[in-house]
Amino acid sequence: MTYFALSNVTDTGSFVDGLKYIYDKAPERFSMILSKGEIITPNGRDAWWDLPGLAVLIGGMWVANLYYWGFNQYIIQRTLAAKSLEEGQKGIVFAAFLKLIIPLIVVLPGIIAYVMNLDPETGQLNMALLSNEGFLGTAGNIANDNAAPWLIKNFIPVGLKGLILAALAAAIVSSLASMINSTSTIFTMDIYKSTINKKADDKQMVKVGRLTGLVALIVAMILAPQLGSLGQVFQFIQEYTGVVSPGILAVFLMGLFYKKQQIMLLYGSYFIRSNAMYFKVAPNGWSDASIFVNIPFMNQMLVTCIGTLLIIALISYFEGNEDDPKGIVLTKKLFATSSTFNLAAFGVMLITAMLYAIFW
Template sequence: MANAYMIGNQAIVQRCLTAKNEWHAKASMIFGSALKMAIPILVLFPGLMAIVVHPGLLDGDQALPMMIKTILPPGLVGLMFAAFFAGLMSSVDSLLNSTATLFTKDIYEPYIKKNADDKHYLKVGKITTLVLLIIGVITSPISSDFPGIYVAIQTFMSFFQGPLFAILLLGIFWKRTTQWGGLSALIIGIGSAVYLNVFKDIYFTIEDPFLYISWWSFLVGFIVNVTVSFMTKSHTEDQLKGLVFSSKLFAKNKT
């Protein structure tokens, strides 16, 4: 499911769109994916050290702060927390920007108000960002229902990663895919993920089965996408030109 995060996360995609050219965009994705492979190690070691240094620690989310407080000198403690909040702010503003852009360009502009000037759409984007912040503040107490922040994030991501990856995979490699197939896969796939999470005690034997939920929702989304696409009108070759992977396109890019 890591592929779904790297190619389906709009915040990452928008960063790639700022690249100098296509080669730099591809290189940034590969380099970023390679760096992300080290994250499990970075997450694992502080927790293992915390078990030894603070054996009575009950809250896993307190492992890293306690290790920083115990091991690092005062100056580096402040620097570490500053780096932590800088990374958090970077992730939050990227998410807000990408979500506001998606709403403004893909929903508001084509369906609500067409042919407005850039200042108007910029204002709509700012208002959308403010609304998203308010929604985030209101819904933040939901995370307290989970055993930890990590579990909460992974659980919410499992609702979307599977269906989105199925849509992206078929959209890139299968010409017969239609927008109705993708929309149906998204709705039913997310619904199946939520259903599996609600009744996880019945279907799974582990405590936090978010990876299994992602896999099964991916499978559901894939099947629904294929089924609905066969039942709806396909796109013409001209509409799909340059959008769907083919051996001809690969040979053209290689030359």
């Protein structure tokens, strides 16, 4: 999709010329480290609130990535399906290489759509053109998520449209199956089996798991239409997932590296709730008092994670909790990696560093 779109940007039909044209028209859109006020989105929102400067490099972005790639059931169940630890490591580093091309697949199409809908005379977005092309949402906002469908409709050959649709359907079904399985497993094993019915047999657990998956699907179908008025659904999901994911990350990290943790989950959950109340509920209607600050969600994630880690460590220390006999014993063998993995991981880090250096 990106290739065909860029090939149609200029009269030469060249991918490279199209990329140069897009960069010349909107160089600020390629910036990875934003300053406040540097980029204003079509809906009038400062992009800094979504990508708050250095927080992308040394702040909350690490929390989001460590949680997703290290402690998310959705990813873990796929990694644990590997034949061995070494094979699992290879799969993860291969996924890291694939993630490096995500900007070409996810970010660049949006920039292309933005540039191609600019008014040549004013250099601003042509609102009449956007309306005709279906970029205006139900609430009158600019629906950024419509960029990809618009590019597919206008620039992809007919035969490839079907192939793209099939690939998207396969990806959606695969992701949906994994998410339902994760939801069912977490509820059945961590809530139903351990709290509601400790004597449940396998047959009962399978039944509860299926019912949980069905309920999750129904809830998703009810909520999905409500997201149609949002400009960026992915951004919305990340922002509100970020209320709880830092605390979950902190709990798992303390479980791995800190043995005095018998009550850590309780106190960690209290801090997560307090953070949600402070950063989300209060600034959005409950109170306009000056003590309630509104900061970018990535910074919220960093504050929540660090705060939860400190609370768990301090309370466990002052209560004098003994080491948990069931705690994980860490050895060098647990962190052993093959030379192939090390080389590939170094390559990923090098390419990532180069991208940040080029598009700072």
